[in-house]
Amino acid sequence: xxxxxxxLDTTAPxxxxxxxxxxxxxxxxxxxxxxxxxxxxxVRVRLLSLILADATTxxxxxxLAPAVGVTEATVSHHLKQLRDAGLVEGTRKGTNVYYRPxxxxxxxxxxxxxxxxx
Amino acid sequence: xxxxxxxLDTTAPxxxxxxxxxxxxxxxxxxxxxxxxxxxxxVRVRLLSLILADATTxxxxxxLAPAVGVTEATVSHHLKQLRDAGLVEGTRKGTNVYYRPxxxxxxxxxxxxxxxxx
DNA sequence: TCACGGATCAGACGTACGTCGAAGACGGTG
DNA sequence: CACCGTCTTCGACGTACGTCTGATCCGTGA
Numbered sequence: 001x002x003x004x005x006x007x008l009d010t011t012a013p014x015x016x017x018x019x020x021x022x023x024x025x026x027x028x029x030x031x032x033x034x035x036x037x038x039x040x041x042x043v044r045v046r047l048l049s050l051i052l053a054d055a056t057t058x059x060x061x062x063x064l065a066p067a068v069g070v071t072e073a074t075v076s077h078h079l080k081q082l083r084d085a086g087l088v089e090g091t092r093k094g095t096n097v098y099y100r101p102x103x104x105x106x107x108x109x110x111x112x113x114x115x116x117x118x
Numbered sequence: 119x120x121x122x123x124x125x126l127d128t129t130a131p132x133x134x135x136x137x138x139x140x141x142x143x144x145x146x147x148x149x150x151x152x153x154x155x156x157x158x159x160x161v162r163v164r165l166l167s168l169i170l171a172d173a174t175t176x177x178x179x180x181x182l183a184p185a186v187g188v189t190e191a192t193v194s195h196h197l198k199q200l201r202d203a204g205l206v207e208g209t210r211k212g213t214n215v216y217y218r219p220x221x222x223x224x225x226x227x228x229x230x231x232x233x234x235x236x
Numbered sequence: 237t238c239a240c241g242g243a244t245c246a247g248a249c250g251t252a253c254g255t256c257g258a259a260g261a262c263g264g265t266g
Numbered sequence: 267c268a269c270c271g272t273c274t275t276c277g278a279c280g281t282a283c284g285t286c287t288g289a290t291c292c293g294t295g296a
Contacts, residue, residue: 019167023185029160029167037158039231041254042147045154049137049147061273067141074255076274095263095272110232113157114225159284179243192285194244213242213293 010034011086018112035109038085043068044078051088051099058091058098128152129204136230153227156203161186162196169206169217176209176216 010031019032039045046068051059061079065072079099082088086105090097126149137150157163164186169177179197183190197217200206204223208215 019163020170022167022171024164024167026160026164029163032163033158033160036154036163037253040151040155040158042144042151043254045137045147045150046142046144049140049142052138053140062271070254071256072273073257073275077254080274092263092273097273107232110228113231114228155283161284180241188284189286190243191245191287195284198244210243210293215243 010038010084018114020114032112035085035087035105036113038081038087039109041078041081043070043074044082047075047078048082048087048101052101055101058093058100060096060098062096064099126152128156128202136232138232150227150230153203153205153223154231156199156205157227159196161188161192162200165193165196166200166205166219170219173219176218178214178216180214182217 024032039048047064050064050067061072061075064079065075068075079088079090083090086102087109088099089102090099092098126145128149142150157166165182168182168185179190179193182197183193186193197206197208201208205220205227206217207220208217210216
């Protein structure tokens with residue numbers, strides 16, 4: 001995409017109404033696409049599923065890395081994407097930081113995509 | 119992603135259960151990611167919203183191209199992605215082909231992503 | 237039958253993305 | 267304070283993706 005500057009605050013839970021409600025403007029489409037892109041990767045899907053599995057306790061980076069089979073650096077990179085998209089939240093507890101899902105962001109994203117549910 | 123061969127039949131409506139239900143396997147994650155990637159583009163989001171807007175009548179490529187401001191070839195390329203992901207369906211009527219949404223595929227995708235809705 | 241127009245394909249170009257190794261930045265512990 | 271484990275940042279490399287122009291297919295209508 002050799003266009004537009006992606007300088008949007010994607011941490012907010014998706015601003016607009018479902019895409020089924022009518023034609024989506026350029027900037028709204030970009031916001032939706034950026035958030036979807038945050039999840040459009042096998043590793044990130046697996047990371048999110050792991051984080052959702054231990055939603056109450058939270059999971060740290062060092063546990064996630066071996067679970068998905070990539071470097072800790074790569075996991076950190078992916079978690080940053082998910083964090084920037086407002087899909088997960090990380091809180092530091094001592095040495096390591098524990099990640100938990102952001103239900104609001106996830107729900108909003110699902111609500112935008114869906115054709116008629118929710 | 120210098121790994122795995124993406125030789126999956128993504129036209130089917132996503133096989134597995136919600137990612138919140140537990141850790142997702144490698145191949146399932148790939149399937150989900152591929153389908154999400156099909157929607158993780160501003161142009162494709164707008165295309166889908168336009169197709170959803172005229173779900174009953176259907177929309178042809180020549181109408182979509184000027185609406186999103188790209189070449190017909192590019193629109194055709196994007197529509198192929200959406201078609202391969204099982205998100206839309208195209209039926210030829212004479213000279214031009216009319217696209218309409220695939221509610222099953224869209225619903226399944228939403229259902230996989232959601233944290234608790236639907 | 238032939239020309240026209242819509243749709244797709246094919247190749248090319250530039251940019252973005254995922255991955256890694258190495259280095260830096262915090263926090264805790266001896 | 268020095269050491270160490272955890273997390274993040276920084277370059278760098280290779281691949282994938284979006285976009286275009288030009289070519290090819292296939293119905294339609296004169």
